[in-house]
Amino acid sequence: MVFDRPASLSISVTELTKSYGNVFALSSVSIDVKAGEFLTLLGPSGSGKTTLLMAIAGFNRPDSGRICFGDTDVTLMPPHKREVGMVFQSYALFPHMSVFENVAFPLKLRKIAAQEKYEKVTEALKTVQLSDFAERHIDQLSGGQRQRVALARAFVFGPKILLMDEPLSALDKKLREEMQIELKQLHRKLGVTTVYVTHDQREALTMSDRIAVINDGEVAQVGTPRDIYNTPANSFVASFIGESSFIPLERDAKGGLVYRGTKIAAAPTSQSAKTYSLVVRPERLSLVPPKAKPLAGKLYFDGIITELVYQGENALVMLKMADNLTLTARMNTRAGDDVDSLVEGQQLTLSIDKNDIITIPDEAA
Amino acid sequence: MSDQNSRSDNALGAKQLRAAERKESAILLALTMPAIIVVALVIIVPVGWLFSLSFLDGSGQLSLVNYQKMIEYKSYMRVFKTTFNVSFLTTFLCILIGYPLAYFLSQMPRKYVGLFMLTVLLPFWTSLLVRTYAWLVMLQRNGLINNFAIDLGIWDTPVKLAHNLNGTLIGMVHIMLPFLVLPLYAAMQRIDRNTLQAAANLGATPVQTFWQVFVPLSLPGVVAGSLIVFVLCLGFYVTPAVLGGGKVIMVSMQITAILEDQFNWGAASALGVVLLVATFAVLLLASRFLKLDSVMFGRH
Numbered sequence: 012m013v014f015d016r017p018a019s020l021s022i023s024v025t026e027l028t029k030s031y032g033n034v035f036a037l038s039s040v041s042i043d044v045k046a047g048e049f050l051t052l053l054g055p056s057g058s059g060k061t062t063l064l065m066a067i068a069g070f071n072r073p074d075s076g077r078i079c080f081g082d083t084d085v086t087l088m089p090p091h092k093r094e095v096g097m098v099f100q101s102y103a104l105f106p107h108m109s110v111f112e113n114v115a116f117p118l119k120l121r122k123i124a125a126q127e128k129y130e131k132v133t134e135a136l137k138t139v140q141l142s143d144f145a146e147r148h149i150d151q152l153s154g155g156q157r158q159r160v161a162l163a164r165a166f167v168f169g170p171k172i173l174l175m176d177e178p179l180s181a182l183d184k185k186l187r188e189e190m191q192i193e194l195k196q197l198h199r200k201l202g203v204t205t206v207y208v209t210h211d212q213r214e215a216l217t218m219s220d221r222i223a224v225i226n227d228g229e230v231a232q233v234g235t236p237r238d239i240y241n242t243p244a245n246s247f248v249a250s251f252i253g254e255s256s257f258i259p260l261e262r263d264a265k266g267g268l269v270y271r272g273t274k275i276a277a278a279p280t281s282q283s284a285k286t287y288s289l290v291v292r293p294e295r296l297s298l299v300p301p302k303a304k305p306l307a308g309k310l311y312f313d314g315i316i317t318e319l320v321y322q323g324e325n326a327l328v329m330l331k332m333a334d335n336l337t338l339t340a341r342m343n344t345r346a347g348d349d350v351d352s353l354v355e356g357q358q359l360t361l362s363i364d365k366n367d368i369i370t371i372p373d374e375a376a
Numbered sequence: 377m378s379d380q381n382s383r384s385d386n387a388l389g390a391k392q393l394r395a396a397e398r399k400e401s402a403i404l405l406a407l408t409m410p411a412i413i414v415v416a417l418v419i420i421v422p423v424g425w426l427f428s429l430s431f432l433d434g435s436g437q438l439s440l441v442n443y444q445k446m447i448e449y450k451s452y453m454r455v456f457k458t459t460f461n462v463s464f465l466t467t468f469l470c471i472l473i474g475y476p477l478a479y480f481l482s483q484m485p486r487k488y489v490g491l492f493m494l495t496v497l498l499p500f501w502t503s504l505l506v507r508t509y510a511w512l513v514m515l516q517r518n519g520l521i522n523n524f525a526i527d528l529g530i531w532d533t534p535v536k537l538a539h540n541l542n543g544t545l546i547g548m549v550h551i552m553l554p555f556l557v558l559p560l561y562a563a564m565q566r567i568d569r570n571t572l573q574a575a576a577n578l579g580a581t582p583v584q585t586f587w588q589v590f591v592p593l594s595l596p597g598v599v600a601g602s603l604i605v606f607v608l609c610l611g612f613y614v615t616p617a618v619l620g621g622g623k624v625i626m627v628s629m630q631i632t633a634i635l636e637d638q639f640n641w642g643a644a645s646a647l648g649v650v651l652l653v654a655t656f657a658v659l660l661l662a663s664r665f666l667k668l669d670s671v672m673f674g675r676h
Contacts, residue, residue, distance in 0.1 A: 068573075068577060069576075070573055070576075089576075090573070090576040090577055091577070091578075091579050091580055091581055091585075092579075093577075094579070095577065096578075097574070097577045099570045099573070099574060100570075101570050103568060103570035103571045103574035104571070105571055105574075105589060106571075106593065107592040107595075116575070116578055116580075116588075117578035117579050120578065120579045120580055120584060121579060164574075164578065165578075168579070
């Protein structure tokens with residue numbers, strides 16, 4: 012391989028604040044990205060995730076805070092000296108250059124000798140499977156191909172950090188899913204520290220070593236995909252990542268959390284929140300056959316089916332319970348399961364394993 | 377084949393649908409007719425007439441005498457040379473002044489663009505004749521500019537600015553500048569800012585980004601603007617006539633002279649035809665080398 016495997020660098024963002032007028036795009040954000048890690052900034056549009064990425068790339072200057080690459084403080088360093096590769100949402104390829112020239116651009120600026128330049132560009136194009144397209148013009152490429160050129164251009168000069176701003180958002184679903192896997196493989200091959208911005212929670216779960224959920228210019232939670240999905244820190248994370256139904260809980264005499272007389276958890280140690288909710292993931296619910304004996308390790312929900320949607324690999328069941336709460340469940344459509352026999356309006360009981368239950372504090376409104 | 381035809385004829389509603397399509401295209405043709413007729417009357421007929429006049433001699437006989445004269449007399453050649461020279465120099469100076477101006481406009485915050493654009497457009501909206509005579513006053517031996525320069529010590533004795541090539545160029549550049557700046561500014565506006573950020577990200581200094589990305593991407597605008605300026609210059613009359621002081625004779629002035637002095641419509645028409653053909657030749661040449669399609673018609 013011609014690429015010198017870059018000694019990848021860690022990124023540490025400390026108390027970064029950036030405001031536009033009196034709107035805070037980032038308020039005192041601190042994130043550490045380990046060397047070689049694939050970290051995704053996940054959040055809704057306008058949450059500040061792109062602002063954070065642009066600050067790391069050096070395209071906007073924060074109001075306060077510090078950004079370090081490894082041990083080097085880069086807060087005041089202009090973008091062209093930062094040596095980070097970036098893939099833009101619009102790809103930002105140079106339309107007046109061929110595919111080869113685009114990828115060779117960063118090498119030309121670094122005055123790499125012709126032979127080495129040729130080898131590196133060829134290797135990069137091979138890596139993104141565009142070997143036959145070197146002489147093409149940019150406007151002769153499809154969206155997916157442009158995406159690959161942008162990618163090759165971003166890593167060909169061996170940056171120690173790679174930044175990606177929603178690089179797959181312009182591609183159709185099938186291609187996007189293929190590219191997710193390819194990007195993940197590429198990351199493994201190059202070992203370069205990668206910060207990836209997306210608003211697509213599935214994409215984030217698929218690709219990341221860790222996810223930082225950003226909301227309203229603040230970090231809502233940082234963790235592995237499993238952590239984020241299984242133990243969301245608050246209701247924003249629980250509702251933004253995956254689907255969830257929220258069911259309010261009561262307190263017993265000792266402050267323990269209770270749902271309809273069934274004890275869910277002991278009294279929470281943190282006193283910050285007064286009330287707690289149960290988060291139920293739709294795929295963790297299962298059908299309970301009529302007249303089945305209740306089991307100790309399960310929690311049961313009774314209600315009437317208000318909506319039944321067949322979606323191919325699974326069926327969506329919406330259950331309206333006695334207290335007017337709605338529970339959403341996803342049922343497997345395997346033959347032999349009883350989903351086919353369900354009808355709207357019928358009485359149904361669903362159960363969840365107590366291990367699959369998540370409790371989160373309600374936010375003070 | 378006939379089998380296929382009959383089948384498509386018999387297909388459900390095929391005949392009616394085809395009839396509807398024919399009717400629609402007939403209506404569209406009828407709607408464009410007025411425009412076609414106007415174009416024919418305003419452009420094709422006069423130009424055709426110009427052509428035919430140029431092939432008639434003094435007595436109304438068909439001949440090539442008008443074109444023969446143009447080859448025989450050196451003065452005609454000189455006039456064409458002057459015309460192309462002046463047009464080329466004007467275009468060149470317009471690019472030299474207009475490019476930084478358009479760049480400045482394209483980089484400033486949007487809310488101020490209107491104000492600064494006004495400085496480009498205001499002269500554009502003022503009468504050509506008024507502006508030309510204003511320059512004549514300013515460029516005199518004892519005019520504003522000479523006095524000012526001598527007072528400031530830029531030069532000692534009055535420089536001859538009017539009644540020669542200098543004056544002609546100053547006036548023409550001033551008048552032509554908006555024709556270059558406007559398309560160039562539009563082209564610069566269209567450049568994706570992300571490509572400039574990408575260049576910086578890949579390690580290009582601001583100067584390298586400008587020369588290696590911004591300038592190449594703005595070239596279509598330069599080409600479009602300079603072509604407009606150059607072609608307009610070829611037929612320019614007022615400014616060289618007033619500011620040239622009889623020393624800069626362009627084709628349009630020669631045409632006037634022939635008509636006023638000799639009342640020779642044939643010779644004047646022939647000059648007009650040659651100028652028209654030369655203009656087309658320039659455009660054709662440019663389209664060969666510069667992909668005019670995308671420049672002039674926004675195709676990519």
